[in-house]
Amino acid sequence: MIAQEPTLKNRPEFINVRIKRQNGPGQEPYWELHKIKYEPEMNVISVLQRIAAQATTVDGKRVTPVTWDCGCLEEVCGACTMVVNGRVRQSCSALVDRLLADNPDEIVLEPMSKFPVIRDLMVDRERLFRGLQRVKGWVPVDSYYDMGPGERQLRDTQEQNYPLSQCMSCGCCLEACPQFLKIEVPRKEGETDEQYEARKYAEYDKGFVGANAISQVMLFNNHPTGKALAKERLDALTGPGGIATCGNAQNCVAVCPKEIPLTTSIARAGRATTVHAIKKWFER
Numbered sequence: 653m654i655a656q657e658p659t660l661k662n663r664p665e666f667i668n669v670r671i672k673r674q675n676g677p678g679q680e681p682y683w684e685l686h687k688i689k690y691e692p693e694m695n696v697i698s699v700l701q702r703i704a705a706q707a708t709t710v711d712g713k714r715v716t717p718v719t720w721d722c723g724c725l726e727e728v729c730g731a732c733t734m735v736v737n738g739r740v741r742q743s744c745s746a747l748v749d750r751l752l753a754d755n756p757d758e759i760v761l762e763p764m765s766k767f768p769v770i771r772d773l774m775v776d777r778e779r780l781f782r783g784l785q786r787v788k789g790w791v792p793v794d795s796y797y798d799m800g801p802g803e804r805q806l807r808d809t810q811e812q813n814y815p816l817s818q819c820m821s822c823g824c825c826l827e828a829c830p831q832f833l834k835i836e837v838p839r840k841e842g843e844t845d846e847q848y849e850a851r852k853y854a855e856y857d858k859g860f861v862g863a864n865a866i867s868q869v870m871l872f873n874n875h876p877t878g879k880a881l882a883k884e885r886l887d888a889l890t891g892p893g894g895i896a897t898c899g900n901a902q903n904c905v906a907v908c909p910k911e912i913p914l915t916t917s918i919a920r921a922g923r924a925t926t927v928h929a930i931k932k933w934f935e936r
């Protein structure tokens with residue numbers, strides 16, 4: 653049976669919103685129930701704005717406004733990722749009418765479970781960006797002078813690269829991946845910023861780099877200028893936490909909001925790392 657969105661006749665007067673909150677990094681999470689007036693065509697961000705404005709639970713208890721992250725509000729920046737009704741997604745494109753059609757009783761909001769919580773629904777995605785550093789997920793340039801037009805790309809290359817270039821570093825693929833496990837590094841007393849960062853990155857670098865970073869390797873290794881770092885990227889993928897950690901569960905591709913062909917990238921990366929390893933063996 654196809655779930656029905658609220659119509660003029662069956663639209664609810666109020667919406668129940670259950671939120672998993674946490675006051676700070678490493679603290680115990682707790683659940684809170686809020687009730688707001690229904691308005692047509694809201695998204696989860698507008699629901700959170702109403703909840704922040706009223707800052708009162710369903711039992712009439714005054715509470716601090718719920719914290720969340722967002723930027724573009726059009727599924728481009730990747731900042732607003734959270735778990736909505738048990739499914740990781742962008743909260744800016746999660747439409748309330750559709751959510752109510754699936755579950756008219758309540759909307760349940762949780763932070764992603766694979767990243768450290770900063771507060772409430774806001775998480776620290778730094779490990780994702782560290783993963784892109786590990787694989788050198790960029791086109792190298794050695795100055796900001798005008799160096800003229802870049803090398804032309806064949807249409808086939810453009811068509812292969814364009815979908816991969818749409819990655820917005822949202823973290824959905826990492827949240828859904830059974831091989832990407834949470835790493836949270838609490839700060840030690842007396843530690844300097846530099847000491848803490850070095851210790852945190854050392855921990856992050858032991859973990860799985862994730863489908864998004866593997867896919868970015870395929871993007872930049874297939875780019876006329878980006879391929880200058882191809883070997884270094886493949887070295888990173890053959891190292892600890894690299895492609896061998898992927899268990900091919902394919903959860904990543906199922907949740908990517910940009911529908912990036914992540915499992916195709918993983919298969920291509922698997923072949924590229926094998927060829928790279930054989931070449932290195934012969935070069936010894």
Ligand code: SF4
Nearest residue numbers: 829898899901902904
């Ligand atoms: S295919 Fe690999 S990266 Fe994707 S969800 Fe499975 S284990 Fe994770």
Ligand code: SF4
Nearest residue numbers: 819820822823825908
């Ligand atoms: S690959 Fe898709 S799910 Fe993963 S970070 Fe990029 S846009 Fe998000």
Ligand code: FES
Nearest residue numbers: 723724725730744
């Ligand atoms: S606010 Fe930018 S993707 Fe949702």
